[in-house]
Amino acid sequence: MIRHFYRQLFSLLFFSIVLSAAFTPVTGIQAVAQTMRSAEEVMQLSVTRDEKNALQFQWNIAPKIYMYRDKIQVEKPDGTVLPADVSEGVIKDDMNFGRTEVLYNRAFAQVPENALPKEGHVLVRWQGCEEDSICYPPVTRSLDLQTLELSKVALGLGGLSQTELAAPDLSLTDDTAPAQEPAAPAETGLIASLTDVSTEEVTAWLGSNFAFMLAGFFGFGLLLALTPCVFPMIPILSGMLAKSGEKLSSGRGFVLSSAYVVAMAAAYAVLGFAASWSGYNLQAALQTPYALGFMALVFVALALSMFGYYELQLPQGWTNFFSRNTSGKGGAISGALVLGFGSALIVGPCVTPPLAAALLYVAQTGDAVRGASALFALGLGMGVPLIVFGTFGAKYLPKSGPWLNTIKQIFGVVFLGLAIYMILRLLSDENAMLLLALTALACGVFLGVFDRLNAKSTAWMRLEKTTGIAALIYGTLLMVGFAGGSTDPWQPLGFLQGSTQQIAQTATAQPVRIVKTSAEYDQVLNQAIATGKPVLVDFTADWCTTCKSNEKVMKKPEYAGRLGNLTLIKADITDYNDASRDLMQRFNVVGPPTLMFLEAQTAKEQTQNRIIGELTPDKLDNRLQALGL
Numbered sequence: 001m002i003r004h005f006y007r008q009l010f011s012l013l014f015f016s017i018v019l020s021a022a023f024t025p026v027t028g029i030q031a032v033a034q035t036m037r038s039a040e041e042v043m044q045l046s047v048t049r050d051e052k053n054a055l056q057f058q059w060n061i062a063p064k065i066y067m068y069r070d071k072i073q074v075e076k077p078d079g080t081v082l083p084a085d086v087s088e089g090v091i092k093d094d095m096n097f098g099r100t101e102v103l104y105n106r107a108f109a110q111v112p113e114n115a116l117p118k119e120g121h122v123l124v125r126w127q128g129c130e131e132d133s134i135c136y137p138p139v140t141r142s143l144d145l146q147t148l149e150l151s152k153v154a155l156g157l158g159g160l161s162q163t164e165l166a167a168p169d170l171s172l173t174d175d176t177a178p179a180q181e182p183a184a185p186a187e188t189g190l191i192a193s194l195t196d197v198s199t200e201e202v203t204a205w206l207g208s209n210f211a212f213m214l215a216g217f218f219g220f221g222l223l224l225a226l227t228p229c230v231f232p233m234i235p236i237l238s239g240m241l242a243k244s245g246e247k248l249s250s251g252r253g254f255v256l257s258s259a260y261v262v263a264m265a266a267a268y269a270v271l272g273f274a275a276s277w278s279g280y281n282l283q284a285a286l287q288t289p290y291a292l293g294f295m296a297l298v299f300v301a302l303a304l305s306m307f308g309y310y311e312l313q314l315p316q317g318w319t320n321f322f323s324r325n326t327s328g329k330g331g332a333i334s335g336a337l338v339l340g341f342g343s344a345l346i347v348g349p350c351v352t353p354p355l356a357a358a359l360l361y362v363a364q365t366g367d368a369v370r371g372a373s374a375l376f377a378l379g380l381g382m383g384v385p386l387i388v389f390g391t392f393g394a395k396y397l398p399k400s401g402p403w404l405n406t407i408k409q410i411f412g413v414v415f416l417g418l419a420i421y422m423i424l425r426l427l428s429d430e431n432a433m434l435l436l437a438l439t440a441l442a443c444g445v446f447l448g449v450f451d452r453l454n455a456k457s458t459a460w461m462r463l464e465k466t467t468g469i470a471a472l473i474y475g476t477l478l479m480v481g482f483a484g485g486s487t488d489p490w491q492p493l494g495f496l497q498g499s500t501q502q503i504a505q506t507a508t509a510q511p512v513r514i515v516k517t518s519a520e521y522d523q524v525l526n527q528a529i530a531t532g533k534p535v536l537v538d539f540t541a542d543w544c545t546t547c548k549s550n551e552k553v554m555k556k557p558e559y560a561g562r563l564g565n566l567t568l569i570k571a572d573i574t575d576y577n578d579a580s581r582d583l584m585q586r587f588n589v590v591g592p593p594t595l596m597f598l599e600a601q602t603a604k605e606q607t608q609n610r611i612i613g614e615l616t617p618d619k620l621d622n623r624l625q626a627l628g629l
Helices: 002-023 162-166 190-195 199-206 210-224 233-242 250-278 289-306 316-325 330-347 353-365 368-392 402-424 429-446 459-484 500-508 518-531 545-554 557-563 578-586 617-626
Strands: 043-049 055-061 065-068 073-075 090-094 098-104 106-111 121-126 128-130 139-144 150-152 513-515 535-540 567-572 594-598
Touching (some): 043 121, 055 065, 233 330, 233 402, 250 368, 289 402, 429 459, 513 518, 518 535, 518 567, 518 578, 535 545, 545 557, 545 617, 594 617
Parallel strands (some): 513 567, 535 567
Antiparallel strands (some): 043 055, 055 106, 065 098, 121 139, 139 150
């Protein structure tokens, strides 16, 4: 009875928290989405010209709604902010931005004719909140300078509209705008070139025929399946299949892996809906100490289940419901659904151009159906190799006998490893080294490194001890590396080298300026412009594992000297609070890692050279060449 109670408690806790986290809007929205008025309904904009041909903007603001004065901006298509005379407001102690100036009832802005482009369009941006309730995502609209008509615009990088992305040679900027630098040469190799597709290209896919768009994003998913984004999910799926034991067949493996993948794809669709409601990246919001810590506990619970302490399943009533509709396989299927959903949201937070573009499209156009459908297709494409593995790899897993218990214990260790993987995102590099060292030493002990072997010892026992010795040696090296100040688990004794690599890095090391808010960014950027150097802005977070690997690439001796000719700004969004979200929205950044290259003097971003996701040496080399470094 007690085991049954704890089984239901763990299962219900896991299922309820994952789902509640997935469907809770990031900004703390308290109203129901169906009854929430849109931002344009409560902040209605009209545009006219006065006798001097200046643009006059007027917002009629609904009761209990206020607009942020500093969020009202008018920009050229190239991102240049135009001088605007905005009506004065009142100071409010705002829960999101602190003491700031806001406008009630009506807001006015004026842009003189001499500041406007001669033809084409400009972008108008604004944002507001409802008293003691919701905050609306920023609104961006395109204003035709001839007809004064406002239209929605799917923004890509740097605030470029979908039309501009499709035809960049028809830029509507004035004649004094600097010419665009040629795009960096494409990397070689099928996977490198296809997964490094720009968000501009992906945004064009989103605006195409619906069926064509779904097929395109399914293809993007297939390509992403060949990247490290999917790797953490393979041991999870393997462990789930191993629990089936002698019941496991190719057919059952297909059903379970398909359920896992469909739930994973559904989680990506939820990301799209969350972005349409709140304007933020739900997946990044879940990379908090609480969410990561909870998921680590879930993997510990799964590991203990693999070790045979209890069976971790959904509550009996839910299991019976699934069983009636799935020929008695409901418990495993429902478990696969829960694991697939949670894995996509928390375990593998990869930010890639297709995912970033889809989230930007949804957040800034409000087209939740198209964006969520694209992300669902992306998730299905990413899951195809998992389904193939679950179907054809199932027959190679043991079905019965002592081997089955051994395999379950092995996957129990794998789940413990995944728990440690989650916790590592919350630790400094030094503490991560210590945790890995203790883990390796513990593995060595439990694998019997201190047990005696005799003539009757089996080959399996000898293999276990050999593995234990290797774990003990590696753990010892990690412990020595930790004591010596090393932070690279693959080179724990690197601190002993005193090598040319370290000397080169020290000689060319540049101070990194860390910012966490837009105000800090503006201050640091002004200082960077004064140096006359190009600027590299790195959006990163402590919980972002890909960010750490990107840092190692940039620290290589062959790039250290060239990067020394750049001013490095690190935008730290570890906390993922209102200030960091505002900074991300300002530059259309969905999540880390994202690298932006800014030109010297003007600090204008070379949008075609932005890097989202993994940084390879080829990518970095090509971008530096584009900057003339």
